[in-house]
Amino acid sequence: MRVPLSWLREYVDLPAGETGRDVAERLVRAGLEVETVEQLGGDLKGPLVVGEVLSIEELTGFKKPIRHCFVNVGDANGTGEPQEIVCGATNFAVGDKVVVVLPGAVLPGPFPISARQTYGQTSAGMICSARELGMGDDHDGIIVLPPEFEPGTDAIELLQLVDEVLDIAVTPDRGYCLSLRGVAREAAAAYGLPLADPALLDVPPANSFGYLVKVADPAGCDRFVARTVVGVDPTAKSPIWLQRRLQKAGIRPISLTVDITNYVMLEVGQPLHAYDKQRVEGPITVRRAEQGETLTTLDGVKRTLSAEDLLICDNSGPIGLAGVMGGASTEILDPAAGPGTTEVIIEAAHFDAVAIARAAKRHKLPSEASKRFERGVDPEAARAAAQRAVDLLVLIAGGTAEAGVTDIAAPHPVRTITIAADLPDRVAGTAYGRETVTRRLQEIGCSVAGADILEVTPPTWRPDLTDPYDLAEEVIRLEGYDNVPARMPNVPPGKGLTEAQRTHRRIGVALAGAGYVEVNNYPFLGESAFEALGLEPEDRRRRTVKLVNPLNDEEPALRTTLLPGLLGALRRNVGRGNTDLAIYETGTVFLPKDELTVAPRPAVDHRPSNEELAELDAALPDQPRRVAVALAGERLPSGWWGQGAQAFWADAVEAARTVARAAGVELTVRQGQQAPWHPGRCAELLVAGTDRVVGHAGELHPRVVKALGLPARTSAMEVDIDLLTADGAEKVNGPAVSGFPVATQDVALIVDAAVPAADVEAALRSGAGELLEAIRLFDVFTGEQVGEGRKSLAYALRFRAADRTLTAEEATAAREAAVAEAVARTGAVLRGA
Amino acid sequence: MSAPNKSYDPVEVEALKPEVVEQARDEAVAAFAAASTLDELKQAKVAHTGDRSALSLANREIGALPPHAKAAAGKLIGQARGAVNQALAKRQVELEAERDARVLVEEAVDVTLPYDRAPRGARHPLTTLAERIEDTFVAMGYQVAEGPEVEAEWLNFDALNLGPDHPARSMQDTFFVQAPDGSADSGVVLRTQTSPVQARTLLDREPPVYVVCPGRVYRTDELDATHTPVFRQVEGLAVDEGITFADLKGTIEVLVEKLIGGGLELRWRPSYFPFTEPSAEIDLQCFVCRGESVGNPDRPCRTCSSEGWIELGGCGVVNPRVLVACGVDPNRYSGFAFGLGLERILMNRHNVADMRDMVEGDVRFTLPFGMEI
Numbered sequence A: 001m002r003v004p005l006s007w008l009r010e011y012v013d014l015p016a017g018e019t020g021r022d023v024a025e026r027l028v029r030a031g032l033e034v035e036t037v038e039q040l041g042g043d044l045k046g047p048l049v050v051g052e053v054l055s056i057e058e059l060t061g062f063k064k065p066i067r068h069c070f071v072n073v074g075d076a077n078g079t080g081e082p083q084e085i086v087c088g089a090t091n092f093a094v095g096d097k098v099v100v101v102l103p104g105a106v107l108p109g110p111f112p113i114s115a116r117q118t119y120g121q122t123s124a125g126m127i128c129s130a131r132e133l134g135m136g137d138d139h140d141g142i143i144v145l146p147p148e149f150e151p152g153t154d155a156i157e158l159l160q161l162v163d164e165v166l167d168i169a170v171t172p173d174r175g176y177c178l179s180l181r182g183v184a185r186e187a188a189a190a191y192g193l194p195l196a197d198p199a200l201l202d203v204p205p206a207n208s209f210g211y212l213v214k215v216a217d218p219a220g221c222d223r224f225v226a227r228t229v230v231g232v233d234p235t236a237k238s239p240i241w242l243q244r245r246l247q248k249a250g251i252r253p254i255s256l257t258v259d260i261t262n263y264v265m266l267e268v269g270q271p272l273h274a275y276d277k278q279r280v281e282g283p284i285t286v287r288r289a290e291q292g293e294t295l296t297t298l299d300g301v302k303r304t305l306s307a308e309d310l311l312i313c314d315n316s317g318p319i320g321l322a323g324v325m326g327g328a329s330t331e332i333l334d335p336a337a338g339p340g341t342t343e344v345i346i347e348a349a350h351f352d353a354v355a356i357a358r359a360a361k362r363h364k365l366p367s368e369a370s371k372r373f374e375r376g377v378d379p380e381a382a383r384a385a386a387q388r389a390v391d392l393l394v395l396i397a398g399g400t401a402e403a404g405v406t407d408i409a410a411p412h413p414v415r416t417i418t419i420a421a422d423l424p425d426r427v428a429g430t431a432y433g434r435e436t437v438t439r440r441l442q443e444i445g446c447s448v449a450g451a452d453i454l455e456v457t458p459p460t461w462r463p464d465l466t467d468p469y470d471l472a473e474e475v476i477r478l479e480g481y482d483n484v485p486a487r488m489p490n491v492p493p494g495k496g497l498t499e500a501q502r503t504h505r506r507i508g509v510a511l512a513g514a515g516y517v518e519v520n521n522y523p524f525l526g527e528s529a530f531e532a533l534g535l536e537p538e539d540r541r542r543r544t545v546k547l548v549n550p551l552n553d554e555e556p557a558l559r560t561t562l563l564p565g566l567l568g569a570l571r572r573n574v575g576r577g578n579t580d581l582a583i584y585e586t587g588t589v590f591l592p593k594d595e596l597t598v599a600p601r602p603a604v605d606h607r608p609s610n611e612e613l614a615e616l617d618a619a620l621p622d623q624p625r626r627v628a629v630a631l632a633g634e635r636l637p638s639g640w641w642g643q644g645a646q647a648f649w650a651d652a653v654e655a656a657r658t659v660a661r662a663a664g665v666e667l668t669v670r671q672g673q674q675a676p677w678h679p680g681r682c683a684e685l686l687v688a689g690t691d692r693v694v695g696h697a698g699e700l701h702p703r704v705v706k707a708l709g710l711p712a713r714t715s716a717m718e719v720d721i722d723l724l725t726a727d728g729a730e731k732v733n734g735p736a737v738s739g740f741p742v743a744t745q746d747v748a749l750i751v752d753a754a755v756p757a758a759d760v761e762a763a764l765r766s767g768a769g770e771l772l773e774a775i776r777l778f779d780v781f782t783g784e785q786v787g788e789g790r791k792s793l794a795y796a797l798r799f800r801a802a803d804r805t806l807t808a809e810e811a812t813a814a815r816e817a818a819v820a821e822a823v824a825r826t827g828a829v830l831r832g833a
Numbered sequence B: 001m002s003a004p005n006k007s008y009d010p011v012e013v014e015a016l017k018p019e020v021v022e023q024a025r026d027e028a029v030a031a032f033a034a035a036s037t038l039d040e041l042k043q044a045k046v047a048h049t050g051d052r053s054a055l056s057l058a059n060r061e062i063g064a065l066p067p068h069a070k071a072a073a074g075k076l077i078g079q080a081r082g083a084v085n086q087a088l089a090k091r092q093v094e095l096e097a098e099r100d101a102r103v104l105v106e107e108a109v110d111v112t113l114p115y116d117r118a119p120r121g122a123r124h125p126l127t128t129l130a131e132r133i134e135d136t137f138v139a140m141g142y143q144v145a146e147g148p149e150v151e152a153e154w155l156n157f158d159a160l161n162l163g164p165d166h167p168a169r170s171m172q173d174t175f176f177v178q179a180p181d182g183s184a185d186s187g188v189v190l191r192t193q194t195s196p197v198q199a200r201t202l203l204d205r206e207p208p209v210y211v212v213c214p215g216r217v218y219r220t221d222e223l224d225a226t227h228t229p230v231f232r233q234v235e236g237l238a239v240d241e242g243i244t245f246a247d248l249k250g251t252i253e254v255l256v257e258k259l260i261g262g263g264l265e266l267r268w269r270p271s272y273f274p275f276t277e278p279s280a281e282i283d284l285q286c287f288v289c290r291g292e293s294v295g296n297p298d299r300p301c302r303t304c305s306s307e308g309w310i311e312l313g314g315c316g317v318v319n320p321r322v323l324v325a326c327g328v329d330p331n332r333y334s335g336f337a338f339g340l341g342l343e344r345i346l347m348n349r350h351n352v353a354d355m356r357d358m359v360e361g362d363v364r365f366t367l368p369f370g371m372e373i
């Protein structure tokens, strides 16, 4: 809602020195969100005057029409001589009154004006357009004023070019502030000044000879006021003050009748509609639409109506979508295109907020009218608003108000709210006292009765006030939030973070400590992501949760794996010259349940049953938390210290182990096959001692690397943290640290290349028995010496006893037992034996 | 060697004459002092303390002396040898120190050489910022609650006093999830706020409830310098007997002081949220210009756009209707709730000019933030 300060002052006698910013500050503290205070004409400086065009010479030979004019500006130029001006616009004629800016003036921009030579002529000033004066930018043509103004008259004052406009974002509960009347009421309360209510008008009582209206749906329309004005001069123009107020409020002037309805809407908040009476056939009826009915609205769009739509109809059928937009067939006619409208029906009605909200949404027609009805309009303002429009039509368009007054009102029960006088005290945590509470409620228009228990009747323009807490809020806000004291609640001792939360933090810290940088990607993706990853058609990851209204139609689904986003971030980084990369992401993926259901919408006046809550959860996808890493380039840089190392599959596997260690879980690794990984370089990751696969790691498939434009040998890992930690961390028992000496023995075994090192190690461990303290693979060798298709694995075994120094014989025996087990399980051959 | 001779006078043995012994001693001490390397010292040691040295030879003569003479001769030789050994040890220490100093000089390196062998990692500042806020509340006794990002509409809207036709519901540009039949009537959305976690908490436990709910939320905004469709919030909820607006103010003041620092004014603006009543927007005095940029074109402030205030978030006293929908008795309990946008706090607290930097995952943005914020 744009509120010109000059207009606001008409209803509240604000102190003369108050600036727009001062007023804004007060309104903000009372709860109106003043987004900006616009300074109109702030840098404007005259002379800017009315001129009369005396002569026009069309200059030729230029690319566009150029006019060389002489303009009478009275004595404003100091000489009284006609002012010589070159002008590029053509929408004026000799004798027209125009707005002239003289040399020495400054137009908004700032744009200083001086006399100059142009198109071979002298131009001592400019004939101005609305845009140049900062009045609005809806057209480029210059302003032609009504003829009654004298040349030389100051146009800054005439056109009210200097003003301040408060732009207020009105919250849904304050529909009444979508009007000058409402904002003025808040300003009056904020300054403690009286309000001159523009809706306080003398209105003749309803009678039986008004325009015939039938309301068939009183629930949808509980008030319908109709007035008629005849003998309207269709050529009458909106006066400058009216146009200027509309422009400042952000509404484009169109024609007098329409401008008046808009003006009154801005003033009192009641949306009005004007019909050409001669185009309305018979009585007006308010009813719901029949399925399949159509209506061509003012914007020229033919709309198919839904049975829920509330309509204004005449004998011909629908002539308006109630509270949203009028119909084309009864529109006020423009005199430029034939005989204009001379008889007008003014509609001031009150419609059901929900019906209007739904219709506006359904037809995607958010209008100034619907915006107000949705948020609640004062039903008691309808008569005054209609009267105001009638008065203006009479005053400006020379019309005659007909005596008939139609006013159909469904009976309204009086809304009374019972509130304990100390409720505001209890909500705020301070003591206002009953007198303050009563006074504040009266200030916003409530009538208040009672003592400790108050009976409060809210004003008709505050449909948002429905329960005691609404009233408490009003008192607290008007008393000022700044005046509420601050204190701390008595919080009982807390339990700290949960194990899962601590684990999630540790995982992040561990990866960052291992040199990974965290990224956060959007979870949106499309089919192409799965194609790039090379997922099989039946791959479960292709089953996604889809959005009705995605930001990007190419990415309508939610991720089922972190990899597409993460690899995208990797590529983006590479593209920006960050070549050595190790990045990670943690976050949820979205996995549709096997059985898809719709979430219920239980009532809100009590707690839903546990069954209903279970149904809510059943309709949601599974949303496990994952962690993923991606690496490319050098993992360890080369430098003056020597050779570094390229990131490769083993780094990705190690990242999984880093995660598992942070979670206190031991991982088993085995050879895997899973897109998008390289079929020979993919590790399947399991929780040790279980069959539970928690993720994969390794080098990406070369086809994936190519499809995604990634660096060669890009490696990645993805692990499901929820699966990984499902059993909780293993409790560690403090080891008995032996003080006896260690006995180290090396062993090299030759096995088939296909035998996993993990199996060999497991066999050695098992065979070596409890004397084995540690085992470490220190070399892997392939080549002629070990034979085709074979590999040599060299291990260092450390033996130690808890209670004695081992003899060489004991250590050797343990090693031989280890080797024997490896031979038995994996077909290993002892190298050099 | 001669046999013991009881009448033998020590003075008559040449090698045991005091002047001879003293000379041998002095020669040894001089030789050690003259040694300039550990090798030379070693040679001097052999020459002057070895088996063939003058003092060793003299020592051997003592055995042949008559018993009454042995003591005096032994004392004479012993003193000389003591002095020699002392000089040797002293020189040994000196020369070793010289050698060590030389070696250490030779081993010197340029310690300013750059070393980035171990790759550096970092956590995203939004993650660590959320943790910092969580920790502030955990220290007060709150718990951290989390919930699903794909959420039931009932929990995201209805339970929070946002009925199907509530005007505020269209204010939030919601991503709707497709129903099994492809329509929008799934009853499921991407949560537009973390408030459904608050509702879940109330449905789950009996008051007193003190929780903070961090998480990602979604609105259908296009990504630009100041908007992102996926962003992070931390919301807080306290429901207990006798909770008031005053408790909310005190709690937020503590948070601001921990998060940003003390001495800054807070402005509490009445506002509207369906789930709280009264509702407020909290503005923090701009900590860069402290309001001095307002109406002062010569001192524009980028942080607050010369408004003097920075929007911190929304809050209020929990609407009793929310308590009712979540099964909490509003006659016994009351509560407060607040919500903070982390991106905005990060932008202000760390002078981040463009929100896109937070979402694009450029490691150059994240690395400087390290492990903590």
Ligand SMILES: [Zn+2]
Pocket: B286, B287, B288, B289, B290, B291, B293, B301, B302, B303, B304, B305, B306, B307, B308, B309
């Ligand atoms: Zn500032």
